[in-house]
Amino acid sequence: MAFRPTSPALRAKSAPPSSKLWLARHFDDPFVRARHVGADPHTPAFRARSAFKLLDIDDKYRRFLRAPHVRAVVDLGAAPGSWSQVVAGFMGFSDRTRDDPELRAEVAATGTATFGIKESTSVWSDAPEKPPSSRRGIIIAVDRLPMWPIPGVTSLQMDFLTPEASTVIGELLRAHANAEGKADVILSDMAANSTGNKIADTENALDICKAVWSFTRDHLRTAESVGNNRGGVLLIKIFQHPELQAFRKKQLEPHFHSVLYVKPEASRSESSEGYWLCLGFKGP
Ligand SMILES: C[S@@+](CC[C@H](N)C(=O)[O-])C[C@H]1O[C@@H](n2cnc3c(N)ncnc32)[C@H](O)[C@@H]1O
Numbered sequence: 001m002a003f004r005p006t007s008p009a010l011r012a013k014s015a016p017p018s019s020k021l022w023l024a025r026h027f028d029d030p031f032v033r034a035r036h037v038g039a040d041p042h043t044p045a046f047r048a049r050s051a052f053k054l055l056d057i058d059d060k061y062r063r064f065l066r067a068p069h070v071r072a073v074v075d076l077g078a079a080p081g082s083w084s085q086v087v088a089g090f091m092g093f094s095d096r097t098r099d100d101p102e103l104r105a106e107v108a109a110t111g112t113a114t115f116g117i118k119e120s121t122s123v124w125s126d127a128p129e130k131p132p133s134s135r136r137g138i139i140i141a142v143d144r145l146p147m148w149p150i151p152g153v154t155s156l157q158m159d160f161l162t163p164e165a166s167t168v169i170g171e172l173l174r175a176h177a178n179a180e181g182k183a184d185v186i187l188s189d190m191a192a193n194s195t196g197n198k199i200a201d202t203e204n205a206l207d208i209c210k211a212v213w214s215f216t217r218d219h220l221r222t223a224e225s226v227g228n229n230r231g232g233v234l235l236i237k238i239f240q241h242p243e244l245q246a247f248r249k250k251q252l253e254p255h256f257h258s259v260l261y262v263k264p265e266a267s268r269s270e271s272s273e274g275y276w277l278c279l280g281f282k283g284p
Contacts (some may be wrong), residue, residue: 008227011160018264021129023279024051037182038122043204045136045234045276046082046085046086047080047081047082047085048080048081048082049082049266050082050083050189050266051085051086051264052264053264053275054082054187054235054264055086055174055192055257055266056084056088056264057262057264057268057275057277058086058090059073060262060264061260061262061277062230062231062279064185064230064235064277064279065086065087065185066090067089067184067228067231068252069139069184069226069228069231070090070091070137070184070185070210071091071129071136071138071177071178071180071182071184072137072138072173072178072183072184072185072201072221073087073091073138073139073140073184073185073186074139074140074142074169074173074176074183074185074186074191074219075087075136075139075140075141075153075187075189075213075223076140076146076153076160076186076187076188076190076212077142077143077146077160077189077191077237077279078141078143078189078192079141079143079144079146079147079150080145080147080150080192081141081150083187083189084139084141084147084150084153084155085150087139087153087187088139088150088151088152088153091136091137091139091152092136092152093139093150093153094150094186094221108212115132115196122249128163132148136172138155138172138177139152139153139154139156139177139178140154140169140173141153141154141156142155142156142158142160142165142169142184143154143155143156144158144159144160145157147273154172154176156168156169156172160190160208160211160212160215161207161208161223162178162213165215166214166215166218166219168265169215169219170218170219171217176262178221180221180225182219182220182221182225183207183219183220183221183234184231184232184233185235186215186216186219186220186233186234186235186236187210187227187234187235187236188208188234188235188236188237189237190208190209190212190237191205191237191273192204192205192207192208201239202239202241202243202244205238205239205241206244206247207245209236209244210247212234213252214238214265215250215257216234216281217284218233218284220232220233220234220281221281222281222282222283223257223280223281223282224282224283227281228279228280230257230258230279231280231281232279232280232281233276233278233279233280233281234252234256234276234277234278234279234281235275235276235277235279236275236276237273237274237275238275238276239272239273239274240272240274241272248276252276252278253284254282255278255281255282255284256278256279256280257279257282258278258279258280258281259277259278260276260277260279261274261275261276261277261278262274262275262277262279
């Protein structure tokens with residue numbers, strides 16, 4: 001199956017007027033245009049404009065992802081994979097998926113949307129058999145949706161809110177990360193589907209925050225173990241809401257040296273989306 005984007009002209013033709021407006025604005029968006037920087041103008045360099053949010057946050061806030069000690073990263077809500085692409089780039093892996101004939105042949109041999117998935121565990125990976133730790137670290141990407149592979153990224157197709165998610169990710173970290181078996185950075189761009197009901201949407205957003213925080217307590221390295229008071233980083237997507245602010249005050253602030261609210265340039269101004277960048281984990 002070819003992962004080539006449908007041309008904007010084709011999509012706009014059959015769309016109702018309101019969608020046409022959205023599409024016109026979408027394709028006029030500098031971050032959407034910037035995705036197409038590769039040799040082939042039809043194949044975006046990044047799979048989503050979200051890549052620019054992460055690049056922007058990392059640029060503005062102390063290059064927490066580019067720090068040399070960062071060798072284990074967990075990317076929650078990773079599909080279609082642009083954040084994982086950014087992390088893989090920083091950790092020295094290049095996205096050869098499009099260019100490498102060998103990798104393409106591998107992909108073709110194992111199937112299409114479901115290729116490589118081990119049915120028993122619902123874990124699949126495009127990383128070679130040798131442990132990633134012997135190279136430049138481990139990147140674990142988790143999503144309910146399948147994800148086209150990215151070299152250096154181990155992908156898990158699972159619902160993060162299920163109890164086994166933490167166990168499976170923890171096992172991978174213990175096998176392939178640093179001596180402590182913990183992540184240097186945890187990223188969460190997870191967003192629940194909107195139900196149209198504000199109360200239900202807030203509850204769902206809060207459930208995600210709580211699950212990510214509980215996972216963080218178990219699997220994030222502390223600033224002390226990194227040897228840097230900004231080490232042990234959590235970046236989590238949130239939507240502005242008083243209940244979420246209370247969660248930040250009670251749960252996050254006491255456990256990190258600093259918790260910053262960040263609204264990257266690539267985040268649409270009309271969206272209430274933002275991120276908390278939590279630096280320097282003090283421990284659970
Ligand atoms: C905004 S997208 C992430 C985009 C991604 N950061 C990128 O750059 O390509 C949010 C993702 O969160 C995933 N998601 C939401 N709830 C989830 C859950 N409970 N478990 C796993 N993934 C979830 C969705 O499937 C969706 O792919």
